Amino acid sequence: MEHQLLRWAASRGYHVAWGPLSVLGAVGADLEARSATGELDAAFARDNLSFFNVEQAAAAVGRWTVLLVAVPRPAHLVSFIVGGERVEAILPPTYQRYRPIFEDVRQDLLAHALPSSRVELIEAPLKAVASRLGLVRYGRNNVTYAPPFGSYLQLLGYLTDADLPIEPGWQPREPCLLDECDGCGVCEAVCPTGAVTSERVLLHAERCLTLANETAGAWPSWVPSTAHHCLIGCLHCQRFCPANAELPVENSGVAFSEEETTVLLAGGEHQGPVWDSIRGKLELLGQPYQEPMIGRNLKALVDAQGAERQPLHDRAGRGALLPRLTSESRGPQKARGASRTGA
Numbered sequence: 476m477e478h479q480l481l482r483w484a485a486s487r488g489y490h491v492a493w494g495p496l497s498v499l500g501a502v503g504a505d506l507e508a509r510s511a512t513g514e515l516d517a518a519f520a521r522d523n524l525s526f527f528n529v530e531q532a533a534a535a536v537g538r539w540t541v542l543l544v545a546v547p548r549p550a551h552l553v554s555f556i557v558g559g560e561r562v563e564a565i566l567p568p569t570y571q572r573y574r575p576i577f578e579d580v581r582q583d584l585l586a587h588a589l590p591s592s593r594v595e596l597i598e599a600p601l602k603a604v605a606s607r608l609g610l611v612r613y614g615r616n617n618v619t620y621a622p623p624f625g626s627y628l629q630l631l632g633y634l635t636d637a638d639l640p641i642e643p644g645w646q647p648r649e650p651c652l653l654d655e656c657d658g659c660g661v662c663e664a665v666c667p668t669g670a671v672t673s674e675r676v677l678l679h680a681e682r683c684l685t686l687a688n689e690t691a692g693a694w695p696s697w698v699p700s701t702a703h704h705c706l707i708g709c710l711h712c713q714r715f716c717p718a719n720a721e722l723p724v725e726n727s728g729v730a731f732s733e734e735e736t737t738v739l740l741a742g743g744e745h746q747g748p749v750w751d752s753i754r755g756k757l758e759l760l761g762q763p764y765q766e767p768m769i770g771r772n773l774k775a776l777v778d779a780q781g782a783e784r785q786p787l788h789d790r791a792g793r794g795a796l797l798p799r800l801t802s803e804s805r806g807p808q809k810a811r812g813a814s815r816t817g818a
């Protein structure tokens with residue numbers, strides 16, 4: 476009989492997979508090996524991956540299972556008033572309410588899928604774990620995919636003491652690439668900062684636009700001023716990818732007023748009532764930690780769009796900071812011709 480966890484996932488449109496704690500050992504060993512050879516940039520790993528605690532589970536007492544959930548996520552539009560006009564910036568999939576979703580799904584699991592069990596959040600490299608559980612496959616862009624969502628998904632990782640069936644002799648899967656990657660190379664061609672390269676699958680994360688726009692401070696010299704096309708993050712290696720269907724886009728319901736937009740674009744001290752209401756809107760977006768970056772990112776986005784001297788409009792004709800991508804302009808031929816500095 477189908478396990479109730481699978482029924483729970485199917486009823487919500489999620490994908491789920493689980494396996495023994497030993498999957499974490501396999502992931503930990505892989506990361507160590509890549510660090511030892513220098514393939515994994517040491518400074519990047521120190522600053523971005525040190526929260527992983529793959530021993531957390533190994534040290535746990537009792538019978539624990541690693542449980543991964545893939546939840547489809549759309550992009551979200553956030554609006555601003557620039558030069559008297561309403562414009563919309565895009566927030567790629569996973570950003571809106573990124574952290575709260577881990578807890579929402581944990582509570583849902585406890586209430587409806589695994590009652591009277593413990594379910595705890597896990598601090599682990601989720602793509603590496605999910606690929607070994609057979610939940611996802613890697614693209615050459617280093618993002619993972621699960622049909623039918625493509626790469627537009629959020630991975631959630633948990634430990635549970637629920638009695639989930641695991642085949643005797645279970646072994647982690649070998650991570651594998653999408654069939655579509657064979658002979659493709661679009662993501663390498665469209666990456667605005669050269670973070671995807673053909674000699675390896677592992678991302679040059681230390682050169683990914685997303686790392687730069689999620690980090691406060693001056694823009695690094697390797698980010699071209701024309702690269703910016705999202706309020707946070709980047710979409711090029713996913714949106715041009717032929718393995719993805721059209722990007723699902725929803726309205727976030729968050730609109731910054733003209734006064735708030737002006738204050739954001741001006742930079743300066745984060746004080747006073749206007750900043751209080753900006754903070755309130757970042758809370759609504761579930762992105763309070765973007766406070767140090769949002770003004771800088773918005774300015775870079777407005778400047779990049781201005782540099783192109785093209786008024787950007789979405790298909791509904793609204794003024795927009797959206798990159799001008801449509802289903803017709805996606806795909807290998809177009810994308811290969813796109814410059815490395817943006818679509």
Ligand code: B12
Nearest residue numbers: 567600601602603619629630650651676677680685708709
């Ligand atoms: C640190 C981090 C970042 C960093 C570094 C990204 C990176 N690739 O390491 C930065 C800030 C750059 C970043 C960017 C983005 N991120 Co991020 N990020 C993370 C985080 C916290 C850890 C990622 C990680 O494990 N890195 C360590 C490296 C070593 O692991 P890995 O990337 O899996 O690399 C493995 C493969 O390369 C594989 N490998 C190596 N060689 C080969 C060869 C073959 C043939 C194969 C098959 C595999 C393979 O081995 C490596 C080690 O196991 C996770 C959340 C989490 N807790 O896991 C989110 C996460 C990976 N990010 C996510 C997202 C959505 C993004 C962005 C798309 C956001 C955006 N729109 O801008 C971009 C995508 C950039 C990209 N092209 O990968 C999602 C990915 C969802 C998905 N569909 O896969 C995650 C899982 C968050 C979540 N909870 O859903 N991110």
Ligand code: SF4
Nearest residue numbers: 614615656659662716
């Ligand atoms: S753009 Fe092409 S090579 Fe890159 S992940 Fe998609 S299918 Fe693979």
Ligand code: SF4
Nearest residue numbers: 666683684709711712
């Ligand atoms: S998210 Fe953007 S910068 Fe990062 S690898 Fe993909 S295309 Fe390149």
